[in-house]
Amino acid sequence: MLRRSRVLGGLAASVLAAFSVAHAADQEGTLVVALETLGGQTMDPILEGRAPHAHYQAPIYDALIGFNLEEGGLGPGVTERWELAEDGQSWFFHLQKGLKWHNGDPLTAHDVKFSLERTMSEESIASRASALRRNVKSIEVVDDHTVRVYTKGVQVHFPAGLSRAVFQEGQLMPKNYIESVGVEKFRAEPVGSGPWKFVESVPGDYVEFEAVEGPHWRGTPNFKRLRILLVPEESTRVAMVRTGEAAIASISPESIREVEAANLKLVTVPGTMQAIYQFWGTYKEGHKDSPLADVRVREALSLAIDRQQIIDHVMYGQASWPMPFATFSYAVDTDIAKWQEWGRTALRYDPERAKALLAEAGYPDGFDMKFANTALPGTPYMTQIGIAVADFWQKIGVNVDIKHYEWGAFRLLYRGEQKSLAGAASMFRTAGRPVAVARYSGGFQSKGGHHLFGDTEECNDFCQAYDKLHQEVVTAQDAELRARKTDEMLTMVADSWMAVPIIEGMGYWAVNPEQVGKFDTIPGRHELGDVFERMPRPEQKPW
């Protein structure tokens, strides 16, 4: 299906400009978008750690690496192409020529070096800043349009983190402007290079932008203005789209019926997340003999779940059948077709087999199990998936003790020794990212945040084998080797049934067709910060 082999840096930037034929005279109206959160609502990229940046910072800031707009994942951005040096210890980034900041200054390699260094600086609280600090040795401006980043050791996935398809750290800030006016003024009157210029930001209320006049490589806006509103309550957001006070609003699957009944359009962004469940600390002393430590039991629990029912009824038909852990159709180094097939069969609904496996493992009458239900920010519907999953487990005779945790409270449970989670299952998710291995690191490496296979003090053979394999994947410079090792890694985790995908979720948007024309989203990127500029007015491209 979407099988493709990706050659990084192979695509021409001009492809992206296909849409952009609009001129300043042709920009009119205001595009109003209602969101459930505006995060920290700061216009300084190094002060926003979380996903909302891709909504309200993306319009004015370009990222070093861009998107593959059709399929998702990475594509050219400010960097036309990028390549790993022969020795694997540094990366070259070749910038587009002729880019300008909103104040007219040219965008050059100096800005890129400045931006990366600012993102790595002490004052930066960008979420992956510490990873950058760990991985980057130095940054060199080769010429005005070439930057070379020396990494500590081989970092084959280094550029991915500089695309908004993955994280925020690649956002570019104007060196001269910041150095001449100072940080405070920059925060109040930010200057970027994106298709929208900053107008104002009213805390807790909205952020407003104005379209740049000339053509922009990301697409030239069709609307004159863009206003992003903070509307915390979903029912209110839906009402605003119905009345036309907003053109677009973020929703959860629960509102899909409401949206369709009101003759609004539902826009879904495929592959934004996987809802999963995982088993914590089963390797630990005291849990080694628990039912969940038995791989047959874990497989049985997966077979007990009727995923189609969850897709049809909990997600109102707007979700996909999952692939392996953290793997999406746009994943790199992955045999997509093979793993889609795997998903169809391995993740099937087979309660008979599930019961047989339980009996085989010595639990014909089920067992008691703790299940921590939680929803991560941005995906509130996870709670309902969790409730549905618990019910399926209950139906094959497992006595599920389900407890709900608000996300911040749940976060406490899995740091440190994970005492209260060990031996229990919980809901979790993986966000839609092209490089699966990055997510595997947090999940399964012994030094990872979840360390489901073993921790740094207690790492059994299986855990050690995984650590070794993981290291091979992230340092494999040869694409073919990397693909083979990635495949092995996926197999190892899939067969462990330790972290199991339930469904592949989407980004859900209610759209008023009279306020905005038909638009395409970027697979995997729930947020629309890189889509606004290509949204047509309703008369330009009716639904």
Added chain:
Amino acid sequence: MRRLPLISFAIIGTMIFVAVFAPWLTPHSPIDQSLPDKLLPPFWEEGGSTEYLLGTDIFGRDLLTRLFYGARVSLIVTGLALTVGGGVGLVLGILSGYVGGKLDAFLMRVVDAAFAFPTILFALLLAVTMGQGMDTLVIALSLFLWAGFARVIRGEVLAIKQRDFVALARVHGSSPARIMFVHIMPNVLNTFMVLLTLNVGVIIVAEASLSFLGAGVPPPTPSWGLMVAEGRGKITSAWWLSLIPGIAITLVVLSFNLFGDWLRDRLDPKLRQL
């Protein structure tokens, strides 16, 4: 004299009845799901069925069944919160009113503090600290209640303390504890009872607001407040989800209020300022 509020008794009685006998009144489970049957309307609407008289929720669970079990949860939460919060308020109110002096001044400042501190935030903090649960909810709601009880009871005690029988008990050498809890307490029980009934509505609604903010009874356990909160997004496509439990709340609150008014008139016609 007000007439006996028979309808109120009937509604309260029904609520208690369905709460106690929920498992025998319905063939459905309040928690087990039947996803393909989700969001069926009540039987009188097109597409409804008599199997699910009041329709089903987003997981295909029978709404009527959840209403029955929800009555149980709401009653338990309300009962416990009133017992704990009301009880603490009663004891502190009596202490404060009878002992007076510095203790009174101190306790009344604490009451002020309780009013100055947005209780719902404390409930939220508790819910995120301890995890959502009925225990958390009861503690939070008790914290919400005690100050109001303490303040009113204290006022009563101040008046009662002047009465002759208290002086007499003192002359007879009764211990302060005995005077407070044997002589004074029975005289404030009327007020206490009235406060209890009038606060039922307050608690049920507070529980709903906490559910809305994500700190109420954790799903899948049904509570009326949670049901209203969960159904709020579907007012136009599945009105029964929030309207039916909403009506149940209104009826019960109305009944408890009428009952409380009646009780108040019956117990003490002077006790109107509640």
Added chain:
Amino acid sequence: MQRYILQRLVQGVILLAVVTSIVFFVGRMTGNPVDMMLPEDATEEDRQDMIVRLKLEGTVMDQFGVFIVDAVQGDLGTSIRYRQPATDIFFSRLPNTLLMIPPAMILAIVMAVPLGVISALRRGGIIDRISATIAVLGISTPNFWLGIVLIYLFSVTLGWLPSSRMGGPLNYIMPTITLGTFLVAGFMRLIRSSMLETLDSEFVKLARIKGVSETAVIWKHCLRNALIPVLSLWGVFMGGLVTGAIVTETVFAWPGIGRLTYEAVIFRDYPLLQAVIIMDAIFILFINLLVDILYAYVDPRIRFE
């Protein structure tokens, strides 16, 4: 009087210290902003790095010490989420909430006073029944639900009112009703019952004997007495108002302090949470003090020692 106010102010400061300490420690039990800033699969290394970055290192007691020293100097810290001084954020949002509360109060008074008085006068009459119904509906309808129903009715279906957010006078109508309803219900009940009480009193009889007009008897003699319990229970209403503000601001996307407080809890933005709660408490204590002074003015029997 001055001594009384001074005494109350001193008590207020002590109270604030207690409330602040509770918030400080309870807040820190509920989670950590560091976790909210990091992706869900961040490593322990990333965490430690962020802890340093956010200046959250050290034990809770160390942090408390720093907090107290700064707070005494008027510095309540920098919001972790917004990276701005917490008090600045509070004061930038405060006007929005202050704009919402008076209309709700006025609504409550405009509706509750006449309805409460009339239903006391015509006990058992039609207006009494109607207002009793309003009162029960007001008490038993969760206000988030009321707000959403109003939006669907007046904005989506009828198209008369903007659905949410701040703006012109029309934007205030639904939030006012949503926030004011429980106040209306509470006030009305109180006024009705205390009106009944005063209507039975001898001084009302004497006023009538004097030949004072019925209007003056009710609106002057009775009402002034009937308002006393309303004032004395003010604190209870204030608490309800804060709760109501959180919910109303959420439903109507109103960038006020209720919503800010809620977000500070959810995000574990300790400095912001502390600042907001301290400021909330100062605000409420101040209002309560004002009300007590007003109370003394309305009821000459109250005198401060």
Added chain:
Amino acid sequence: MDSAPVLEVRNLHTHFFLRRGVVKAVDGVSFALRRGEVLGLVGESGCGKSLTALSILRLLPQAAARTIEGSVLLDGEDLLAKSPGEMRAVRGQRIAMILQDPQTSLNPVFSIGNQLHEALARRPDNTGRSLRERAVDVLRRVRLAAPEQRVGQYPHELSGGMKQRVVGAIAISCAPEVMIADEPTTALDVTIQLQYLDLLKELQSSLDMGILFITHDFGVVARMCDRVAVMYAGRIVETGPVREIFDNPVHPYTQALIASVPKLRRKTGRLRAIEGQPPALSDLPVGCRFADRCPHAEPRCLERYPEAVNVGENHSASCWLAA
């Protein structure tokens, strides 16, 4: 003493219509009050004295109470026929009333001056004095010490006796023709009671009012009244000049009342209490209402109510014994 009555009550019936039945609280009361006269209305509590007074003023306590028959003539005009507006002009200006408990009859939230103003403002005064001056003046007339200071004070700052003087001041502020005093001294200390009664007497003679003095205490009657009407269970059972009644009480109830007053006892050395309870006003007997408790009751007492008969000059009684 022979002047035309300023207030005449004829055959007044005021009943409570309750769900459980009709309570005949005032059931055919007639009496006349002359200018400059003090008429005592005496009876046990609950006999309908106060309700008679309120019926005159048309200030019945609840919607359930209605005056269904009779007339109240003030200088020959029937008050019961007046409109509410006209009636209001009568209250305070032509008929004033003093209530029993001074502690509760003043509004706690208004100053003394303010409460006096309301009464004073209703009668125009052509001397050009301010309301405040007039208030001070009227307070002076009720012998309240430091009246200038009092007008600014609130009720809770005054003693019971002082408050009752203020109530008196309110009552006389419009120089009424009739004053109804409903047990005005019951709630006062004994020493203050006498002072207050003297004050009322003095005001009466200076203003030439007729006073309807409601009390249960024959001692006070002896001190205050010119004539007395004894009321029992909603009806007047005996009426006559005070001296006449004391010397020659005809009705056994009057006799019992007089006998129960310690200072007035003559014949017997013992204080006599009246045995039994008055009949329920919702379930009155056909015969004499006192028959149950009467030591001289005969069979006819139970069968028919005795008509009033004259037993002396201006002295009549409703008793078969007198007939």
